[in-house]
Amino acid sequence: MITLLTDFGANSIYATQAQVWLKSREKNLEIVDISHQIHACDINEAAYVLELMIQSFPENTVHIVAVDFDERHEQTEIVHFRWKGQHILTYNNGFASLCLKSQDASSIHLLGSYDGAHLTSVPNVFGQHALDLIHEPQNDKTYSIADQAHIKTALQPVSNGESLIGHVLYFDARGTAYTNITQNDIEAFAPNGGVSVVLSRHERLDKISNGLQYNEGGSTFCYFNGAGYLTIEMHRGTVKSMYGLQKGQKLVIEKR
Numbered sequence: 001m002i003t004l005l006t007d008f009g010a011n012s013i014y015a016t017q018a019q020v021w022l023k024s025r026e027k028n029l030e031i032v033d034i035s036h037q038i039h040a041c042d043i044n045e046a047a048y049v050l051e052l053m054i055q056s057f058p059e060n061t062v063h064i065v066a067v068d069f070d071e072r073h074e075q076t077e078i079v080h081f082r083w084k085g086q087h088i089l090t091y092n093n094g095f096a097s098l099c100l101k102s103q104d105a106s107s108i109h110l111l112g113s114y115d116g117a118h119l120t121s122v123p124n125v126f127g128q129h130a131l132d133l134i135h136e137p138q139n140d141k142t143y144s145i146a147d148q149a150h151i152k153t154a155l156q157p158v159s160n161g162e163s164l165i166g167h168v169l170y171f172d173a174r175g176t177a178y179t180n181i182t183q184n185d186i187e188a189f190a191p192n193g194g195v196s197v198v199l200s201r202h203e204r205l206d207k208i209s210n211g212l213q214y215n216e217g218g219s220t221f222c223y224f225n226g227a228g229y230l231t232i233e234m235h236r237g238t239v240k241s242m243y244g245l246q247k248g249q250k251l252v253i254e255k256r
Contacts, residue, residue, distance in 0.1 A: 001029075001030045001031075001032065001057065001058065001061045001062070002022060002029060002030070002031050002032075002061070002062045002063075002064060002130050002131075002134065003031070003032045003033070003034050003057065003061060003062070003063045003064065004018055004019070004031065004032070004033050004034065004036070004064050004066070004122070005034040005035055005036075005038065005046055005049065005050055005063060005064070005065045005066070005067070006018075006035075006036045006038065006064075006065075006066040006067060006122075007036070007037075007038040007039065007040050007041065007042065007046070007066070007067045007068060008036045008066070008119060009036060009037065010036060010037050012036055012119075014119040014120065014122075015033065015036045017120070017122070017123060018064075018122035018123060018127065019031050019033075021122060021123035021127050022122070022127055022130070022131070025127075025131060026131060026134070029134070032057075034049065034050065034053055034063075035049055038067055039247075040068060041067065041068050041069050041070060042067065043067050043069060043093055043094055043095045043098060043152065044098060044152075044154065044155065044169065045169060045170055045247075046065055046067045046095060047095055047098035047099050047154070048169045048170055048178065048180070049170060050063065050065065050088075050099065051099065051227050052170075052178070052225065052226070052227050052229075054083070054084050054086060055084065055226065055227070057086060059085040059086065060085070060086065060087065060133075060137040061086045061087070062086070062087045062089065062130045062133045062134060062137075063086060063087065063088050063089065064089050064090075064122060064126045064127075064130055065088060065089065065090040065095055066090070066091075066118065066121050066122060066126060067090070067091070067093070067095065068091075068118045069091060069093040069094075071093070072091060072093065072115070072118065073115050075091075075092055075093070075150060076092075076113040076114055076115045077091070077092035077110055077111075077112075077113055077148075078090075078091060078092070078110075078111045078112050078113065078114050078125055078126070078129070079091070079092045079096055079108050079109060079110060079111060079149065080108075080109045080111050080129070080133075081096045081099075081100065081107050081108045081109065082107065083099050083100060087130075087133050087137065089111070089126050089129050089130055089133075091114075092108075092110075092148075092149060092150050093150055093152075094150045094151060094152030095152075096108045096149060097149065097150070097151045097152050097153075098152050098154050101154065105149045105151065108149040111129055112125070154180070155167055155169075155180055156180070157180060157181050157182075157185050159189050162254065162255060163252050163253065163254055163255075164181065164185060164186065164189040164190075164195075164252070164253040164254075165250055165251070165252055165253075166179050166180050166181035166185070166230070166250070166251050166253070167179065167180050167248060167249065167250055167251060168245055168246065168247055168248065168249050168251055169247070169248075170247065171240055171245075171247060174233075174238060175234070175237075175238025175239060175240035175241060176231060176232070176233040176234075176238070176239065177231065177232040177233075177239050177240065177245050177251075178225065178229060178231050179229055179230045179231070179232070179251050180229065181229065181230040181251065181253065182224075182228045182229055182230070183210075183224045183228050183230075184228070186208070186230070186253060189253065189255075190253075190255050194255060194256040195208070195253050195254065195255060195256060196253070196254045196255075196256050197222050197230070197232065197251070197252075197253055198251070198252040198253070198254060199220070199232070199239070199243045199245075200243050200244075203220075203243065204254075205220060205221070205222050205232075206256065207221070207222070208222045208223060208224065208230065209221065209222065209223040209224070210223065210224055211223055211224070219234070219235055220232065220233070220234045220235075220237075220239060220242070220243075221233060221234075221235070230251075232245075
C-alpha cells in the first residue's frame with residue numbers, strides 16, 4: 001500500500017497524475033489519499049495529520065509526503081525514514097524530525113536529490129522509490145545515512161502553573177479543531193483532574209472524553225483522539241464558525 005499526503009490542493013490534476021503514474025506501473029497497487037489539502041509549505045500540519053492517521057495503516061505501508069518548502073532548491077535531498085513500523089518518503093525539509101521528535105536523526109537516510117517541479121515530484125522521483133520499497137521493504141542497505149538532516153522542532157504546549165497553553169493545529173472538513181495538547185500534557189498540568197477548556201470569553205467545557213462521543217443537538221464536546229490529542233467538535237455544527245477558532249490560534253486550559 002502507498003499513501004499520498006501533499007499540498008497539491010483539492011481536486012488537483014497533479015494528485016490524479018501521481019495516482020495514474022503509480023497504477024500504470026503496478027495495476028494491483030492500493031493507493032490511499034490521506035489528504036492533498038495541506039496548507040502550502042506547512043510541514044507541521046502534514047506531520048500532525050500523518051500522526052493522526054499512521055496507526056490505521058498496516059506495517060510497511062509506504063507514505064509519500066510531498067509538501068513544498070521555501071529552501072527546496074537549495075536543500076534538494078530526498079530522504080527515507082521508518083516511523084512506527086512504516087516507511088516515509090519526503091523532502092529533507094524537517095518533516096522527518098517533526099515525526100521522530102527526540103529519536104536519533106541517524107535513522108533518516110538519503111535517497112538522492114531532486115530540484116525539479118514540486119507538483120510533479122511523485123512521478124519524477126518519489127514514485128519509483130516508493131515502488132522499490134513495496135518490493136523490498138527490508139532492503140535498507142542501499143540507503144546511506146543523512147548526516148545533514150534538516151531539523152525542525154514542533155510547537156509544544158506550555159504551562160505557567162495556572163494555565164496550559166496549546167495551539168489549534170488543524171481543522172478537518174467538518175470544522176473539527178485538532179490541537180497539540182495531549183492527554184499526558186493535561187494529566188501533568190492537573191494531576192488531580194478538574195480542568196476547563198476555554199473556547200471564548202463566556203464559553204468553557206469542563207468535560208473531556210477519552211474518545212469520540214456524539215451528543216444530540218448542537219452541543220460542543222471535547223475528547224482525546226486516537227493519537228492522544230485534544231480535539232474539539234460540535235454536533236451538527238462547526239467549532240470553527242461557532243467560536244471563531246483559527247488555525248494556529250492559542251487554546252487555553254485552566255484548572256478548576
